[in-house]
Amino acid sequence: MFPDEFDYYAAESVPEALELLDEHSDAETELLAGGHSLLPAMKSGLSSPDVLIDVSGIDALHGVSVEGDTLSIGAMTTYSDLLDVDAAHEHAPAFTAAVEQVGDEQVRNRGTVGGNLAHADPASDLPGAALASDATVVAEGPDGEREIPIDDYFFGMYATALDPGELVTRVEIPSAADAAGAYAKKPSPSSGYAMVGVAALIETDGDTVTGARVGANGVLDHGVRLEPVEEALVGSTLDDDAVEVAASVATDEVDEMMMMSDLQASAEFRATLLEAYTKRALAAAADTATPRAAD
Numbered sequence: 001m002f003p004d005e006f007d008y009y010a011a012e013s014v015p016e017a018l019e020l021l022d023e024h025s026d027a028e029t030e031l032l033a034g035g036h037s038l039l040p041a042m043k044s045g046l047s048s049p050d051v052l053i054d055v056s057g058i059d060a061l062h063g064v065s066v067e068g069d070t071l072s073i074g075a076m077t078t079y080s081d082l083l084d085v086d087a088a089h090e091h092a093p094a095f096t097a098a099v100e101q102v103g104d105e106q107v108r109n110r111g112t113v114g115g116n117l118a119h120a121d122p123a124s125d126l127p128g129a130a131l132a133s134d135a136t137v138v139a140e141g142p143d144g145e146r147e148i149p150i151d152d153y154f155f156g157m158y159a160t161a162l163d164p165g166e167l168v169t170r171v172e173i174p175s176a177a178d179a180a181g182a183y184a185k186k187p188s189p190s191s192g193y194a195m196v197g198v199a200a201l202i203e204t205d206g207d208t209v210t211g212a213r214v215g216a217n218g219v220l221d222h223g224v225r226l227e228p229v230e231e232a233l234v235g236s237t238l239d240d241d242a243v244e245v246a247a248s249v250a251t252d253e254v255d256e257m258m259m260m261s262d263l264q265a266s267a268e269f270r271a272t273l274l275e276a277y278t279k280r281a282l283a284a285a286a287d288t289a290t291p292r293a294a295d
């Protein structure tokens, strides 16, 4: 299908994009990043913006850097460009593990980190990893720059803490260079999106877990942290028994009434998947944790 007609503007800077957003605030306006969620929605008639503001060419929104203890990812950095940066794997192992599993190579060559988190599709791969990585979403709007901790960011299906006039400019991730990270995903057989995906970031001191963050997507209508799993892990020796015990509490604080239920998976099946894929993510993280705890 062809999308409805729209006006197109290519912004060359963040101030220009913000000006355009303000100028068209009375119209239905969308930002165009990689276009890999927006354009399918427009072609299928699910979205009919009057105005498209293309932010993909803004140089300042591209690139990855390490500043002190923080990995900074420009919002328009494509998944492929992020995966090409060794420092990203080193400092954000859970996040890059999830990015590696987004779609296929064509999708990873076009889709962007900022577009993914702004779109907040519950079945996408980055919400759980952003939660596990303790990311901060940095947005710029008419009142200047705002830092949104990831724990306060996701609200519901396609709903975030972003205001309509705001633009995500970068995502900041505290360095987890000493931690082990992993992402385990049950892809939908038809779309490849996550029926359930679990990201884990685990810090150890010797054999003992000293810190853990675990996030999931595909389960509720927004990304969710699995705090009972984190609590069960801390203090454990991260052996097979500890992984089993921690995974067994994955659904403890996830209300089954609120779990996604669709043609692909009932809520009950998703609960089973959540426990199974939590176990896989933890086991994969345990395998990369140094030193490896004795089984």
Ligand SMILES: Cc1cc2nc3c(=O)[nH]c(=O)nc-3n(C[C@H](O)[C@H](O)[C@H](O)COP(=O)(O)OP(=O)(O)OC[C@H]3O[C@@H](n4cnc5c(N)ncnc54)[C@H](O)[C@@H]3O)c2cc1C
Pocket (backbone or CB within 6 Å): 030, 031, 032, 033, 034, 035, 036, 037, 038, 039, 040, 055, 075, 101, 102, 103, 104, 107, 110, 111, 112, 113, 114, 115, 116, 118, 119, 121, 123, 124, 125, 126, 162, 166, 167, 168, 169, 191, 192, 193, 194
């Ligand atoms: C065949 C296919 C398979 C896919 N498989 C997966 C998968 O397995 N896992 C997965 O996670 N995703 C998957 N995707 C989605 C893909 O990752 C998208 O790239 C992503 O969801 C959106 O990023 P984008 O850069 O393409 O954003 P766009 O589609 O350009 O924009 C999406 C939305 O975000 C808003 N937006 C974009 N940038 C900003 C910004 N800087 N600030 C504020 N708002 C902004 C736009 O206004 C729009 O509403 C798939 C897509 C396709 C086409």
